Amino acid sequence: MIEAGADHALSPGEIPPGLVNLVKPTLDGLVERISGKIQREVPAFAGPASGRRHKLITTAATGAISHFLDMVLGKPSSTGARVDDLFRRMGHAEAVDGHDLTAIREALQIAGREAWTELRTIASKHHLSADVLGKIGDDVFGYLDHLSNQVTIGYDATRRAQASDVGAARRRLTEALLDQAGQDEIDALATAAAWTIPSRLVVLSADTADGDEMPELVDSETDVLMHPSPGPATYLCSADDRDAVIGELRGMVPTIRIAASWKVATSDVGDAQRWTLRALELADKGIISADDVIECVDYRTMLWLHSEPALRRQMAQELLVPLFAESPNSREILSETLLDWLQTRDSAPAIAARLGVHAQTVRYRWKRINELFGEALHDPEFVVQLTLVLKASVPLWVAGDQSDFERYLNEEPS
Numbered sequence: 001m002i003e004a005g006a007d008h009a010l011s012p013g014e015i016p017p018g019l020v021n022l023v024k025p026t027l028d029g030l031v032e033r034i035s036g037k038i039q040r041e042v043p044a045f046a047g048p049a050s051g052r053r054h055k056l057i058t059t060a061a062t063g064a065i066s067h068f069l070d071m072v073l074g075k076p077s078s079t080g081a082r083v084d085d086l087f088r089r090m091g092h093a094e095a096v097d098g099h100d101l102t103a104i105r106e107a108l109q110i111a112g113r114e115a116w117t118e119l120r121t122i123a124s125k126h127h128l129s130a131d132v133l134g135k136i137g138d139d140v141f142g143y144l145d146h147l148s149n150q151v152t153i154g155y156d157a158t159r160r161a162q163a164s165d166v167g168a169a170r171r172r173l174t175e176a177l178l179d180q181a182g183q184d185e186i187d188a189l190a191t192a193a194a195w196t197i198p199s200r201l202v203v204l205s206a207d208t209a210d211g212d213e214m215p216e217l218v219d220s221e222t223d224v225l226m227h228p229s230p231g232p233a234t235y236l237c238s239a240d241d242r243d244a245v246i247g248e249l250r251g252m253v254p255t256i257r258i259a260a261s262w263k264v265a266t267s268d269v270g271d272a273q274r275w276t277l278r279a280l281e282l283a284d285k286g287i288i289s290a291d292d293v294i295e296c297v298d299y300r301t302m303l304w305l306h307s308e309p310a311l312r313r314q315m316a317q318e319l320l321v322p323l324f325a326e327s328p329n330s331r332e333i334l335s336e337t338l339l340d341w342l343q344t345r346d347s348a349p350a351i352a353a354r355l356g357v358h359a360q361t362v363r364y365r366w367k368r369i370n371e372l373f374g375e376a377l378h379d380p381e382f383v384v385q386l387t388l389v390l391k392a393s394v395p396l397w398v399a400g401d402q403s404d405f406e407r408y409l410n411e412e413p414s
Contacts, residue, residue, distance in 0.1 A: 020069045031061045034114045044103035091154030112144040169193035174225040180270040198238030200263040205276035207232040208255045239263045259294040286399030305392035315389045322372035324408040337365045342387040
């Protein structure tokens, strides 16, 4: 049997060299029969006799048969390298066109049957022995296996290159989406990455307490993009695939923690990543619930209020000085009561019921709050700012962050 890249006599001394002289006069007719039958029976290669496909098939058939006959004679030839290259390029073309190798393998089978029929007819006509005929058959179909291997080599090499190119393009696309690049650039990268841009996307940021490496989901049934990083990994997927992606991630990494954005347009993907990363940070600090899946939509106000930590700190130092001057216990109960009233404007009994205290206790606290803030509580702009800074700060204090009070104490002398 023929080995890949072989260029030597097939069965030295067993196939009569004179057979080549008997085949050569029939070569043109054999090639035309092979080409015609392939174009009739393999729809992918159909086309006119003057077309490009017909020319390619006849070129391939002529080159392959000529090389086979040269090897029967044991003639050194450079034809073999050219034929191998041609068949590898045919495999490459099928991969580029997004086809599998079904059509080209059918074509090789047709070519093999036609060539074998021709050789068998000639051998029978000239009374070659059954043993010689069997050797001819072995070598014909061995050579076809060799050509099929060349096609597969070209096909597989191209598919690997495509996979590498697509992977690189998907990474560039992910970075462009997160960097909020222009739509033209995103569209071009999406085409190169073979990724259909959803009308609405969801951004997922994921990590584990132990800092485990996050999976890429390369074999996922969903079309998901991933951006790894030293910290939490980011995944981008269509809104329809959101739950499936979360399920896959949790199945692969049971200890995973995920922050999921709400649905966003491509232009907002970078913002959505920032929200999800912030949600993980706030969960780490105990400001929001550290659920296995943190739904950012449930914490939009907190994400907003904690988007500018320096501004929150500055406002706290300006607006909450009366509270900071209180004892720790007084500060805690007064801020809790004040925030409840600012958010609800309920009566003392209603606030007391929520806080689990007596209504008269709430009235006493409210009296103290009025002593601390005075007429400022009648200023609408002050009340808005006070509500926001308390809503952002109280969860920090409850979680154990004392930096606001320490800063106040350090700055108090000045």
